[in-house]
Amino acid sequence: MIIRIDELSDVPIYMQIRNQIVMGISSGELAAGEQLPTVRALAMEIGINTMTVSKAYQLLKTEGYIMTDRKNGARVRTQIQKKGSIPESNKTELRRIVSEARISGVEKAEIIALVDEYWR
Amino acid sequence: MIIRIDELSDVPIYMQIRNQIVMGISSGELAAGEQLPTVRALAMEIGINTMTVSKAYQLLKTEGYIMTDRKNGARVRTQIQKKGSIPESNKTELRRIVSEARISGVEKAEIIALVDEYWR
DNA sequence: GCCGTGTATTGCGCGATATAATACAAAAGT
């Protein structure tokens, strides 16, 4: 899986990595049990520090998305815990996005279409 | 309009203010041309620094949501520019939210319902 | 042993955030 970092973004690098892996799992690009690149390999590939990748992996581990194993590296968890609800922070974010789109004249159907697209 | 600040949030205070005003405009709670509280009044009410509120107002002004006038204070713009498209950053955020929800076992209909709710 | 994992540590620099304390320019009220 290819990780792309946007240096202009205000989202921290370790968060961008975390987010892209989460989206990869959701889309199926990253299968359950699949090997993730090693922290050093990914850091080298992207051109960033090792600890930054490690920070992303630790976050993913804490959130239950992946498992880290000495010495097999990191793998996508086969059993990911399902909370079954959307956290308040994400609801607030969604509301902000919807509000901004509405004000700027975007059709509601367009947002629904995006949700549909990202759901696959 | 009542502004509530979550000190535990990682979202900066000035950004929380900005977001809530944008959502207020979208929902209609803040009508076009409506007076906003003065920076000092809002700062006093929330219990924060004056410049923090000013920073939120400056951002809203730059984005075209409000107008600031010496000495009438700040008002919601009557003509807000409609870009007509969703910025990439918001699309990425939306995709992240959808992905996380999907993994955690949330139904797609639930997200659609939230979009519907926030759209009003 | 050796090597490759993730991880911990220490230190550093940088920028964003938020505060405090003043001060200023402009417009309205008296």
Place this chain on the structure above:
DNA sequence: ACTTTTGTATTATATCGCGCAATACACGGC
């Protein structure tokens, strides 16, 4: 004219998150 109130600018300070650098450690295969 003077005062008041508005947003805004300035200067300084403290804190925190982020990212990097350089090392080192614990563990488990080979």
